[in-house]
Amino acid sequence: MTGVRLEKLVKRYGDVQVVHGIDLEVAEKEFVVLVGPSGCGKSTTLRMIAGLEEISDGTLSIGERKVNDVAPKDRDVAMVFQNYALYPHLDVAENIAFGLRIRRVPKEEITRSVTEVAAILGLTDYLKRKPADLSGGQRQRVAMGRAIVRHPAVFLFDEPLSNLDAQLRTQMRAEIKRLHTRLGVTSVYVTHDQVEAMTLADRIVVMSGGRIEQVGTPMELFMNPVNLFVAGFIGSPPMNQLKATIVAGADGPEAVLGSKACIPLPAAEGLHAAIGQDVILGIRPEDVLLDGDGERNRVPIELELVEPLGSEALVHGLVDGEPFVIKTDTYGDISHLQRITRFHVDAARVKVFDAASGAALYRADGVAGQARGQILDKARARAPDTARLSLPETSRGQA
Amino acid sequence: MSVPPVDPALPAGTAAIERTGAPLVSPGASSTLLPIGTDASTDAVTPPPRQGVGERLRWLGRHLRREWQLYVLLAPTIIWLLLFLYKPMYGLQIAFKDYSIFRGVAASPWIGFEHFHTLFGSDQFLRALKNTVIISFYSLLIGFPVPILLALMFNEVLNKTFRKSAQTIVYLPHFISSVIIAGIVITAFSPSAGVINTALGWFGIEPIYFLTKPEWFRPIFIGTGIWQEAGFQSIVYLAAIAGVSPTLYESAVVDGASRWQMMWKVTVPCILPTIIIMLIIRIGSILEVSFEMIILLYQPATYETGDVVNTFIYRQGIQAGQYDFAAAAGLFNAVVAFVLVVAANSISKRYSRTSLW
Numbered sequence: 001m002t003g004v005r006l007e008k009l010v011k012r013y014g015d016v017q018v019v020h021g022i023d024l025e026v027a028e029k030e031f032v033v034l035v036g037p038s039g040c041g042k043s044t045t046l047r048m049i050a051g052l053e054e055i056s057d058g059t060l061s062i063g064e065r066k067v068n069d070v071a072p073k074d075r076d077v078a079m080v081f082q083n084y085a086l087y088p089h090l091d092v093a094e095n096i097a098f099g100l101r102i103r104r105v106p107k108e109e110i111t112r113s114v115t116e117v118a119a120i121l122g123l124t125d126y127l128k129r130k131p132a133d134l135s136g137g138q139r140q141r142v143a144m145g146r147a148i149v150r151h152p153a154v155f156l157f158d159e160p161l162s163n164l165d166a167q168l169r170t171q172m173r174a175e176i177k178r179l180h181t182r183l184g185v186t187s188v189y190v191t192h193d194q195v196e197a198m199t200l201a202d203r204i205v206v207m208s209g210g211r212i213e214q215v216g217t218p219m220e221l222f223m224n225p226v227n228l229f230v231a232g233f234i235g236s237p238p239m240n241q242l243k244a245t246i247v248a249g250a251d252g253p254e255a256v257l258g259s260k261a262c263i264p265l266p267a268a269e270g271l272h273a274a275i276g277q278d279v280i281l282g283i284r285p286e287d288v289l290l291d292g293d294g295e296r297n298r299v300p301i302e303l304e305l306v307e308p309l310g311s312e313a314l315v316h317g318l319v320d321g322e323p324f325v326i327k328t329d330t331y332g333d334i335s336h337l338q339r340i341t342r343f344h345v346d347a348a349r350v351k352v353f354d355a356a357s358g359a360a361l362y363r364a365d366g367v368a369g370q371a372r373g374q375i376l377d378k379a380r381a382r383a384p385d386t387a388r389l390s391l392p393e394t395s396r397g398q399a
Numbered sequence: 400m401s402v403p404p405v406d407p408a409l410p411a412g413t414a415a416i417e418r419t420g421a422p423l424v425s426p427g428a429s430s431t432l433l434p435i436g437t438d439a440s441t442d443a444v445t446p447p448p449r450q451g452v453g454e455r456l457r458w459l460g461r462h463l464r465r466e467w468q469l470y471v472l473l474a475p476t477i478i479w480l481l482l483f484l485y486k487p488m489y490g491l492q493i494a495f496k497d498y499s500i501f502r503g504v505a506a507s508p509w510i511g512f513e514h515f516h517t518l519f520g521s522d523q524f525l526r527a528l529k530n531t532v533i534i535s536f537y538s539l540l541i542g543f544p545v546p547i548l549l550a551l552m553f554n555e556v557l558n559k560t561f562r563k564s565a566q567t568i569v570y571l572p573h574f575i576s577s578v579i580i581a582g583i584v585i586t587a588f589s590p591s592a593g594v595i596n597t598a599l600g601w602f603g604i605e606p607i608y609f610l611t612k613p614e615w616f617r618p619i620f621i622g623t624g625i626w627q628e629a630g631f632q633s634i635v636y637l638a639a640i641a642g643v644s645p646t647l648y649e650s651a652v653v654d655g656a657s658r659w660q661m662m663w664k665v666t667v668p669c670i671l672p673t674i675i676i677m678l679i680i681r682i683g684s685i686l687e688v689s690f691e692m693i694i695l696l697y698q699p700a701t702y703e704t705g706d707v708v709n710t711f712i713y714r715q716g717i718q719a720g721q722y723d724f725a726a727a728a729g730l731f732n733a734v735v736a737f738v739l740v741v742a743a744n745s746i747s748k749r750y751s752r753t754s755l756w
Contacts, residue, residue, distance in 0.1 A: 050649075050653055051652075051653070052649050052652065052653070072652050072653045072655075073652070073653065073654070073655030073656075074655075077653065078653065078654075079649075079650065079653045081646045081649070081650060082646075083644065083646055085644065085646040085647050085649065085650035087647060087664075087665065087668065087669075088668075088669065089668035089669065089671065090668075098651075098654055098664075099654035099655060102651075102654050102655045102656045102660060102664075103655055146650075146654070150654075
């Protein structure tokens with residue numbers, strides 16, 4: 001088995017610790033994406049896996065072998081860099097063959113491997129060109145070719161698409177996905193682009209401040225973020241966040257916004273919030289209804305701007321003075337969007353987070369049980385005399 | 400792509416924007432489409448194509464009014480170049496004249512290529528030319544790679560203190576006056592108290608009069624030049640090495656390259672353009688052998704191998720007062736250097752895509 005296992009992995013530069021003991025297991029053939037903002041430690045983690053950074057503490061295993069002190073060349077990994085790292089003096093064929101030549105692979109085998117890889121990546125016509133004569137996308141394909149040709153146990157990608165324009169990025173993303181499906185090699189991919197993470201990953205690891213915030217499939221992270229950081233990072237546009245207070249309503253708990261708008265909280269297993277607790281409501285831009293009816297769930301919005309994107313549009317406005325984005329279908333016309341003064345919330349999809357810690361208070365699947373337990377303790381400590389809400393199990397799977 | 404009509408009311412050279420929001424088109428340049436939002440007054444930057452002299456002068460006037468600050472900044476350098484490099488060229492004509500210091504440059508009579516005939520008929524000049532070529536060739540052959548090797552070696556030293564100390568030691572001779580360097584060399588090779596002869600004496604070798612023996616002049620001169628300048632010249636290559644993307648090394652490490660392989664397969668090829676530029680510059684000055692060091696080290700006994708074109712010009716021009724004859728030798732030197740630079744540049748451009756211009 002050639003998975004990758006990180007146990008309590010730590011990276012320190014002098015007295016500064018940048019990766020704080022992370023645990024992660026990447027299964028064989030799995031495509032795992034490390035995502036997070038700049039400085040979150042994702043690239044450092046990847047470079048520790050590659051052997052380009054020393055591991056300060058913890059254990060790194062590739063397959064069954066502990067590789068903490070194994071030289072990069074002996075780890076059986078190949079890495080694709082953000083700026084391609086192509087040798088400017090070598091042509092495409094020589095660049096792809098570089099690793100094989102270093103390892104003194106017989107010439108005939110090198111020629112055969114390079115031809116094969118070039119065919120896979122559509123580089124056959126460019127084999128004699130220098131990197132300077134290639135487009136960004138072609139250069140990135142050469143960089144991938146250099147990784148593929150060695151048949152490594154693990155592929156490491158360090159923001160490989162960041163230098164490409166938007167259109168090419170989408171194209172290359174699909175190519176990477178196809179390549180992974182075809183080759184089935186365990187891959188660890190670093191990016192700060194959540195769209196890349198969502199589209200490529202079997203599992204996403206969201207990192208922040210040198211720690212893992214959440215690990216899960218793209219849809220798990222999208223549907224059940226464990227905290228506000230993950231909620232804000234996954235999804236485009238990001239989840240809207242509204243300050244609210246929990247009150248006891250006639251049919252159950254409700255969240256009251258600053259504008260006094262009232263949103264009944266969906267009844268589901270595991271909402272642990274106290275009456276009077278300050279919370280943040282997480283509302284995805286696409287979970288908003290513009291044609292809703294009635295007083296309940298109705299939130300007033302001060303319209304600022306409508307951005308038409310073709311089949312859909314983004315409506316920017318202010319709710320309680322905070323920015324709020326709505327994503328809606330246009331049906332070929334955006335004139336009706338210019339007159340929006342209020343919207344209805346799909347209450348079943350509202351996420352609830354503790355205002356103080358940012359941790360999710362509302363989970364249906366128990367994925368973030370530990371985080372939820374911690375926040376429960378904090379909530380109880382803050383409001384020991386308030387009643388704990390036990391909600392009926394009716395909207396399972398939505399929260 | 401169709402070209403939108405140009406409004407005749409617009410001044411020549413001014414770009415027009417189609418009302419439909421189509422690209423901007425310069426008149427007379429149907430294939431040059433500029434994106435929307437491009438400054439419509441770009442005519443101040445690019446001269447209008449295919450215009451008369453009057454129109455071009457008007458464009459130049461507009462351009463100067465617009466960019467005068469840049470030309471003010473440029474002026475001191477241009478004045479310096481004109482005054483010290485171009486104005487003296489006026490005096491080059493004495494190479495073709497029977498120059499008299501009393502008649503002056505302009506009034507001296509023309510004598511055509513007579514000085515050049517004399518020059519190539521002079522054994523002394525031909526000897527100086529031969530010595531110049533031999534000394535330059537060996538300086539290039541031995542001296543040119545040394546700074547590159549030094550830079551590569553410094554790059555491999557991981558201990559910062561050791562590296563900085565070593566760098567300081569090899570840079571130091573560059574900052575010492577040539578007179579002092581020559582003094583050190585003369586003392587070191589002295590047959591009575593010189594460190595070299597003393598060391599040779601330990602092995603029972605009789606003292607050698609190095610600086611009076613023609614066969615030793617060139618090795619001593621070339622060695623001194625390398626000692627004095629190699630360290631300082633390595634700075635250029637160290638800067639080039641610093642410019643190599645670290646990811647190339649990281650990529651090579653992951654691919655399994657050793658430090659030795661990285662040096663030869665990554666560092667050297669990546670600094671090759673710098674090496675070629677430096678080589679072109681060196682080839683251009685192949686006839687410019689270090690004049691003052693030769694003057695300081697040579698003596699009549701070593702003229703046979705040590706007299707070069709520059710020292711020949713000095714002796715003939717300054718000491719013997721034959722300014723016209725020396726100017727002819729100097730002009731010959733300059734023409735050869737010019738031809739060599741152009742040739743080296745063209746060859747480099749053709750085969751390595753690296754060139755000075």
